[in-house]
Amino acid sequence: EADIYQTPRYLVIGTGKKITLECSQTMGHDKMYWYQQDPGMELHLIHYSYGVNSTEKGDLSSESTVSRIRTEHFPLTLESARPSHTSQYLCASSEFTPTGRGNYGYTFGSGTRLTVV
Amino acid sequence: AQKVTQAQTEISVVEKEDVTLDCVYETRDTTYYLFWYKQPPSGELVFLIRRNSFDEQNEISGRYSWNFQKSTSSFNFTITASQVVDSAVYFCALSGNNAGNMLTFGGGTRLMVKP
Numbered sequence: 001e002a003d004i005y006q007t008p009r010y011l012v013i014g015t016g017k018k019i020t021l022e023c024s025q026t027m028g029h030d031k032m033y034w035y036q037q038d039p040g041m042e043l044h045l046i047h048y049s050y051g052v053n054s055t056e057k058g059d060l061s062s063e064s065t066v067s068r069i070r071t072e073h074f075p076l077t078l079e080s081a082r083p084s085h086t087s088q089y090l091c092a093s094s095e096f097t098p099t100g101r102g103n104y105g106y107t108f109g110s111g112t113r114l115t116v117v
Numbered sequence: 118a119q120k121v122t123q124a125q126t127e128i129s130v131v132e133k134e135d136v137t138l139d140c141v142y143e144t145r146d147t148t149y150y151l152f153w154y155k156q157p158p159s160g161e162l163v164f165l166i167r168r169n170s171f172d173e174q175n176e177i178s179g180r181y182s183w184n185f186q187k188s189t190s191s192f193n194f195t196i197t198a199s200q201v202v203d204s205a206v207y208f209c210a211l212s213g214n215n216a217g218n219m220l221t222f223g224g225g226t227r228l229m230v231k232p
Contacts, residue, residue, distance in 0.1 A: 031218060043208065043222040058219070088160055094218055106152075106220060108162040 003027050006091050006109035013081055013116055021076045021112045023091035029107075032074040035090040036060060037111075043090065049074055081116045088113050119144040121211050121223035129229045130199055138194045138226045140209030146170075151192045152210040152220065153183065162208070168192060199230045 004025040013019055025032065030051040035043040045058030049068040063085070064078050074093075078085055091109040120143040130136045142151065153165040166176065168185050176183050180197045196203055209223040 033219065035222075042224045043220075045219055045221075048219060059221075090162065092220075106164070108154075108164075110159075110161045113160065 004091060004093055004107050004109045006089075006112050008112060009110060010113050011115070013114070015080075015082055015116055017081050019078050019081055019114070021089055021091075021114070023074045023076070023109055024072050025074075025093040025107065026072060027093060027095065027107065028071060029093035029095045030071065031094045032068065033092045033094070033106075034058070034064075034066060034074070034076050035092065036062065037088045037090060039088070047076065081114075083116045086114060086116050119146070119149075119211050119213050119221045121209050121221055123207075123209055123223035123226050125226045126224065127227045127229070129231065132201060132230055132232050133198050135195060135197050136199050136228065136230075138196075138207050138209075138228065140192045140194065140223060142190050142192065142209070142211045144211060144213050146213035148214040150212045151185070152212070153192075153194050154208045154210065156206045156208060156225070158205070165194075165207075196228075199228075201230050201232055204228055204230045 007022045032049045034047040036046045037043045044060035046060050046062040047058055047066040049055050052068055055066050055068055064076050066076050068074055088111050090111045092106050094106045122141045124139055149170045151168045155163040155165055166183055173185055182195045184193045206225045206227045208225045210220045212218050212220050
């Protein structure tokens with residue numbers, strides 16, 4: 001049972017359209033992240049949030065924007081989609097504990113595979 | 118700045134062979150956390166293990182084992198008696214002791230296990 005949900009799972013959209021990728025988590029985690037991944041390639045952090053009303057840009061420059069109005073919700077928006085935006089987008093949340101060996105840390109969503117034609 | 122390097126971009130083995138996936142990391146943090154994830158073709162990331170920098174014990178879980186060597190900044194992953202279902206892309210990742218706890222990923226190693 002997933003604790004972090006991403007919708008849609010797949011999206012094919014035309015150039016110039018505005019899209020919002022949804023990410024919601026039910027764990028009450030303060031920290032949330034968006035990673036972009038080209039097929040079979042490295043994951044790059046594009047946005048993160050420490051909590052409500054906090055958003056920061058990640059290591060990889062992205063034309064997308066994010067918002068964090070509620071703890072559980074961290075949507076990503078592309079105002080005008082382009083073919084170069086074609087990628088997989090993975091959302092994650094974390095509640096880090098310094099000790100322990102479990103996945104006390106990151107929970108990833110199933111991802112959204114975006115294709116812009 | 119932190120960095121994770123997975124030098125092997127692709128490995129192909131025959132079923133039942135043992136295989137080791139290499140991971141070398143760089144960080145200035147004295148406390149940090151290392152992870153391995155599996156990404157099957159469906160695309161989701163499956164957590165395999167987390168290791169804290171202050172815990173250098175190696176770990177075995179079934180056919181999986183991990184060798185953490187702080188002296189060489191390596192965190193290698195071995196699959197014993199590989200199976201076709203092990204075919205996937207495997208990512209090593211690092212989180213430093215920073216406020217955001219962001220994960221830095223290596224480039225991934227694609228493992229193909231042939232019957």
